[in-house]
Amino acid sequence: MSPAADAAEVRRRTRELLAAHPPATTDRTDFLKARFDAGLAWVHYPVGLGGLDAPRSLQQVADAELAAADAPDNDPRRIGIGLGMAAPTILGFGTDEQKRRFLRPLWVGEEVWCQLFSEPGAGSDLAALATRAVQDEAGDWIVDGQKVWTSSAHLARWAILIARTDPDLPKHRGISYFICDMADPGVEVRPLRQITGEAEFNEVFLTGVRIPDSHRLGPVGEGWKVAQTTLMNERVSIGGSRIPREGGMIGPVARTWRERPELRTADTHQRLLTLWVEAEVARLTGERLRQQLVAGQPGPEGSGMKLAFARLNQEISGLEVELLGDEGLLYSDWTMVRPESVDFTGRDAGYRYLRSKGNSIEGGTSEVLLNIVAERVLGLPPEPRNDKDVAWKDLSR
Amino acid sequence: MTAPAQPPATPDLLYSQDEEDLRSAVRALLADRADAPTVIAATEADTPYDPRLWSSLAGDIGAAGLLVPEKFGGQGASHREAAVVLEELGRSVAPAPYLTSSVVATETLLALVGADGPAAALLGELASGARTAVLAVPFATPPAGAGPVLAALDGTVPGVADAAAADVLLVPTAEGLYAVETSGPGVTVEALVPLDLTRPLAAVSLSGAAGTLLADAEAGATAVRRGLLAGAGLLASEQLGIAEWCLTETVRHTRERHQFNRPVGSFQALKHRMAQLWLEVVSARAAARNAADALATGSPDAPLAVAVAQAYCSGAAVHAAEECVQLHGGIGMTWEHPAHLYLKRAKADSIAFGTAGSHRRSVAELAELPAP
Numbered sequence: 010m011s012p013a014a015d016a017a018e019v020r021r022r023t024r025e026l027l028a029a030h031p032p033a034t035t036d037r038t039d040f041l042k043a044r045f046d047a048g049l050a051w052v053h054y055p056v057g058l059g060g061l062d063a064p065r066s067l068q069q070v071a072d073a074e075l076a077a078a079d080a081p082d083n084d085p086r087r088i089g090i091g092l093g094m095a096a097p098t099i100l101g102f103g104t105d106e107q108k109r110r111f112l113r114p115l116w117v118g119e120e121v122w123c124q125l126f127s128e129p130g131a132g133s134d135l136a137a138l139a140t141r142a143v144q145d146e147a148g149d150w151i152v153d154g155q156k157v158w159t160s161s162a163h164l165a166r167w168a169i170l171i172a173r174t175d176p177d178l179p180k181h182r183g184i185s186y187f188i189c190d191m192a193d194p195g196v197e198v199r200p201l202r203q204i205t206g207e208a209e210f211n212e213v214f215l216t217g218v219r220i221p222d223s224h225r226l227g228p229v230g231e232g233w234k235v236a237q238t239t240l241m242n243e244r245v246s247i248g249g250s251r252i253p254r255e256g257g258m259i260g261p262v263a264r265t266w267r268e269r270p271e272l273r274t275a276d277t278h279q280r281l282l283t284l285w286v287e288a289e290v291a292r293l294t295g296e297r298l299r300q301q302l303v304a305g306q307p308g309p310e311g312s313g314m315k316l317a318f319a320r321l322n323q324e325i326s327g328l329e330v331e332l333l334g335d336e337g338l339l340y341s342d343w344t345m346v347r348p349e350s351v352d353f354t355g356r357d358a359g360y361r362y363l364r365s366k367g368n369s370i371e372g373g374t375s376e377v378l379l380n381i382v383a384e385r386v387l388g389l390p391p392e393p394r395n396d397k398d399v400a401w402k403d404l405s406r
Numbered sequence: 407m408t409a410p411a412q413p414p415a416t417p418d419l420l421y422s423q424d425e426e427d428l429r430s431a432v433r434a435l436l437a438d439r440a441d442a443p444t445v446i447a448a449t450e451a452d453t454p455y456d457p458r459l460w461s462s463l464a465g466d467i468g469a470a471g472l473l474v475p476e477k478f479g480g481q482g483a484s485h486r487e488a489a490v491v492l493e494e495l496g497r498s499v500a501p502a503p504y505l506t507s508s509v510v511a512t513e514t515l516l517a518l519v520g521a522d523g524p525a526a527a528l529l530g531e532l533a534s535g536a537r538t539a540v541l542a543v544p545f546a547t548p549p550a551g552a553g554p555v556l557a558a559l560d561g562t563v564p565g566v567a568d569a570a571a572a573d574v575l576l577v578p579t580a581e582g583l584y585a586v587e588t589s590g591p592g593v594t595v596e597a598l599v600p601l602d603l604t605r606p607l608a609a610v611s612l613s614g615a616a617g618t619l620l621a622d623a624e625a626g627a628t629a630v631r632r633g634l635l636a637g638a639g640l641l642a643s644e645q646l647g648i649a650e651w652c653l654t655e656t657v658r659h660t661r662e663r664h665q666f667n668r669p670v671g672s673f674q675a676l677k678h679r680m681a682q683l684w685l686e687v688v689s690a691r692a693a694a695r696n697a698a699d700a701l702a703t704g705s706p707d708a709p710l711a712v713a714v715a716q717a718y719c720s721g722a723a724v725h726a727a728e729e730c731v732q733l734h735g736g737i738g739m740t741w742e743h744p745a746h747l748y749l750k751r752a753k754a755d756s757i758a759f760g761t762a763g764s765h766r767r768s769v770a771e772l773a774e775l776p777a778p
Binding site (some may be wrong): 253254263266267268270273275277278279281282285286287289290291293294296297300301306308313316331338344347376378379380382383384386387388389390391392393 | 412413416417418419420472633653657660661668670671672674677678680681682684685688689691692693695696714717718767769770773774775776777778
């Protein structure tokens with residue numbers, strides 16, 4: 010067995026890749042496939058699955074070399090759900106065949122993924138989901154139900170899906186986890202227009218969707234455990250990269266402040282300074298978390314970063330609208346569009362103000378995250394639960 | 407106008423193994439000699455400090471000389487290590503002249519030792535902990551607001567922290583920076599009744615006092631600013647220690663205390679408040695480490711890093727201490743429970759070396775976000 014790759018080995022392989030496939034003359038997708046095959050997609054993944062079995066921290070060695078050579082990237086924003094949620098779950102729970110089939114096109118961006126977890130009747134109580142999956146005589150699963158808040162569903166080839174396979178068990182125990190083919194005729198995707206006017210999310214209706222048993226992830230009835238892996242990865246994917254000073258939403262407001270003295274008031278000055286300091290501290294907290302990860306001492310700070318950014322984004326964008334005065338009364342465009350990727354800082358101040366309201370809801374509400382911090386980090390006693398031992402079908406809904 | 411300069415290098419925001427070892431030594435000493443009943447008893451005694459505690463901390467552990475190069479008799483460490491000592495002193499609110507003597511006065515003298523002479527000799531005494539010195543300016547003075555309080559060695563300086571136990575006063579005057587022996591003629595140190603009982607305050611009066619001139623007015627002012635900048639920057643670590651103790655004890659109390667047939671800490675309304683405090687503590691840690699690292703590396707970003715840390719950590723410590731009192735219920739209002747010591751220290755610290763508001767004014771200047 011060869012020793013685990015070190016920084017020199019990662020650097021050598023990256024240079025080899027660049028020499029064999031010069032970015033300037035290589036097709037983007039071809040380059041990305043070659044990068045995956047060279048084990049430089051995510052170096053901490055196993056050999057043969059886009060990685061080198063190397064420490065996660067060595068990814069930055071490859072990334073730096075590739076960026077310096079102006080190599081194409083795989084647009085992580087557009088395929089964020091695949092990279093951040095589907096891939097680690099498939100790696101952790103998939104069969105060898107599933108890993109071979111799905112990881113490469115996922116990473117290259119040939120196949121976009123979406124996530125079919127949330128439901129209109131469940132929300133933060135995700136395990137209360139009602140979408141049913143029933144196994145037929147051939148062993149296939151027939152899925153019926155409705156999902157909501159599904160970003161990228163209109164672009165996605167595949168979805169990770171959780172569905173109820175045994176309503177007689179308590180709600181966490183009767184769930185199974187599947188890979189759903191979004192091209193199946195039983196899948197209907199409808200745009201869900203939001204507060205901003207655009208439709209970044211979708212409703213997804215599942216009617217008699219047939220999923221082969223070979224597309225199940227993990228054992229039947231263990232879907233909640235599998236989903237925990239997905240959700241944990243969703244929350245730690247934040248904070249992985251370095252953010253420059255004024256790199257977040259504070260940037261545009263600070264620029265407006267510097268460039269347009271006529272807008273300044275004593276009140277907005279005080280609020281801007283408070284938020285500037287908080288944004289800088291949040292940036293440093295993220296940087297500290299990053300350094301802990303690189304040093305192999307992951308701290309629980311990740312669970313808190315989303316809380317901090319949600320509140321800051323909301324307060325900063327609220328201040329920005331007010332600071333702009335007459336202009337703050339205007340909105341760029343209410344035409345419904347379906348963006349290909351989420352752009353939190355894009356468009357104008359009014360958009361940022363409205364879009365940031367979702368930051369404390371999506372990916373776990375702030376209230377749920379505060380409970381997670383209190384119970385898992387601080388060790389405070391859990392809320393009393395009266396649904397733990399009750400069959401899902403007997404719960405009041 | 408352009409955006410403010412990016413920090414020149416990536417700060418190291420973690421703790422080294424040496425720093426963790428130092429923390430363990432300081433924590434063990436304070437647990438042994440400065441537990442809560444001891445600290446409460448000390449606040450009612452006449453002597454401001456326990457000399458045995460100070461001699462162990464300063465001498466045996468070598469904490470007093472951390473900022474001082476070895477050639478002047480110190481440990482040759484840095485602000486990063488001193489910050490760890492202050493985190494622990496914040497966690498115990500032990501009375502000790504560490505921040506005032508081993509950080510502010512020491513750092514002030516370090517700005518002057520290039521010229522050798524009396525500053526170097528005094529520095530060596532402070533580094534060993536044999537003697538202590540304080541900068542004779544009001545404790546509320548922000549680094550940006552430092553100026554001579556007195557025209558000459560004559561007059562009164564109000565609210566000088568730790569002056570009551572100091573051997574030497576560093577007195578900035580319009581003529582220059584003087585070292586004045588507190589035991590000398592013409593020097594009166596009158597103890598005041600402080601809000602924070604664990605850090606004594608005094609009014610220093612000079613009348614016909616004699617002093618040793620350490621620096622002329624300009625060099626003296628630069629040295630004082632440097633001393634206050636280090637004080638403000640490392641005070642953030644003390645505030646972090648306060649906030650951390652308050653959160654830990656509040657979590658412990660609300661897990662054990664039962665009301666309405668449940669542990670109080672299982673109520674969501676309270677859990678969310680403690681989770682919010684946790685977020686403030688981890689944020690304060692990042693800000694405080696950044697300030698300590700910027701001071702240690704002599705980064706040009708240090709004034710902004712310090713202003714950011716003070717603007718943030720003051721509020722975090724006060725918030726944690728206020729929540730600690732509230733979430734302890736009636737017991738949090740009693741003299742027996744140490745929560746009040748932390749509230750008093752946190753509130754006093756929020757004024758020390760400038761309020762959060764005055765540090766935000768510095769941020770406005772340094773980050774180029776001018777007032778209307």
